[in-house]
Amino acid sequence: MTGEFRVRTVLGDVAPETLEVCDSHDHLFFASQLLAGQELDDAAAAEAELRAFANAGGRAVVQWTPFGLNRRAADLVGLSRATGVQLVAATGFHRAEHYRTDVLDRVADRLAELFVADLLDGIPAGDDPDADRTGPRAGLIKVAGAFHTIDRHARWTMVAAAQAHHETGAPIAVHLELGTAAREVADLLCGELAVPPARVILGHLNRNPDPRVLREVAGTGVFLGFDGPSRANHATDWRLADLLLELSTAGHTAQLLLGGDTTTAAARLSSGGGPGIPYLLTTLRPRLARALGEDVVEAMLVANPARAFATRWRR
Template identity: 35%
Template sequence: MFDLSQPHVMTVAGPISPAALGVCQHHEHVICNPLAVAVDDHDWVLDDPHASLAELEEYFAAGGRAMLDASTADYGRDAASMAWIAARSSVHLILVTGHHKALHCATHVDGKTVDQVAEVSIRELRAGIGETGVKPGAVKAGSSLNEIQPCEEIALRAAARTHLATGAPITTHTEAGTMGLEQLGLLRAEGVELNRVIIGHLDRNLEESYLRAVLATGAFASFDQVSKDYYGPDEPKAAMIKTLVDAGYEDQLLVSQDLARRSLLRAYGGGPGWVYLLERFTLRLMDAGIAASVVRKLLVDNPARALTIRPV
């Protein structure tokens, strides 16, 4: 029996030691049906457990050992399907509680208090998601482009209170990499130690002074749009990671792909799939002058620390 009073990572299959996590892509989507966008575009629907399992096995063969599915309930999270996959996959899978940006969370959050929203996430972390019993391993919140809408502020403050009650780490969505500092300001105001926070999608905003300001707070900076050329090529992302490593932030950087479309996953008929980061982007990082030992930090050591639940 795992001692839940000790630091741990909560996977779909149960708690593990952070040291057992291994190579981890910390912001992906394995199974989800985000109705707010999928109603007009089926490409957003990842609803085939067999295909997602096949994609995970390719990822495992490439060296991947763990993955966080950043799909919130308002983004079409499916804990039952994830439990089915976890029972058959060699990959440690992690789910989230909490909320996405306003496009997805408004109807779930509007009219509720911060504590009412937090209560749901705290219950899921302690007792599991509905009848599945599956416990999330992190709490998520998000913001919109260049603004934090009222429902997003509620969700961010609720994420903070959930963290303070449970010790679960916080991971965020930023729209095009904006509002990261503002997110951190709200979380700090609620009493969160910012080294327990992952600010997402920052490789969509490669302004060095901004990224340094985020990292100076102690938060993790997530470069999780790797392989998405429509958001910009990977070369500048690798170069910025090298710049930030040289500035002393190698222990706060994370990399992932955030593949949330059928057209981006090989088992759904698209590509490049989750193998891209391990087979190609790691080489690009080393070509940029980043030592293999630091690449290991980005993929193993940093995710293990970032995703650790530290019980209160």
């Protein structure tokens, strides 16, 4: 790679240290093509969430919403300017059950090409891969594994993600279905597909809270995302501090990331639900600081995201 490390935000490339306090995994907009209900599609509510996050000390949010799931990339630009919160947009592809067959067929033979175009040229209007690329450039590639395995669809998307990484330098973020198949994903991306571990972020690890597995995955060198609490994974929230303490004590503090992963309108504080994006800082941060120490929490929210999402971009 050449050049200096930069984080690609919707307002342009920035020095990693300017991210400051970062929510490493969240969603301002999200709508599955096939799994209807509680879509995130309200720009005013997204702005309210971001303002509340900023008032709590937040300075950056990484949105993991990939291609075809209502990214609303143009709105991200306006939201970042209005709130002062730096936003990172995603390219990538989610699990097959989120997409209509015609969409899968349309991109089947050009997935890596689509990722590269989003990263280097900009996200197309209306998320149409053949439309003018008038939106901001994506700053990461988001793909997804299957439950306890890497199925055909997951492998297809991960191979494309690795190809796009090698062409652009972009980090790869992975949705692990219920936190499973973490080691299998790390082995595929960092082994067979030769993606450096420092460019891989595994998400949802708190949904499969097995300390032995987590220590083994941490040994690969990838970043470890603990991205609750959303309503989908509240049953494991009580184990979060113990898991993070064990990993930190084992020497993996520099690999740990925190996010909110707000996936439904009912999980937004601004819509009268919760816990919402601000919860990460208003409630979870002080709770974890008491259990782990402020220095560990500061690393998870500031120093680690600055390294995880920065790369030497090839253009």
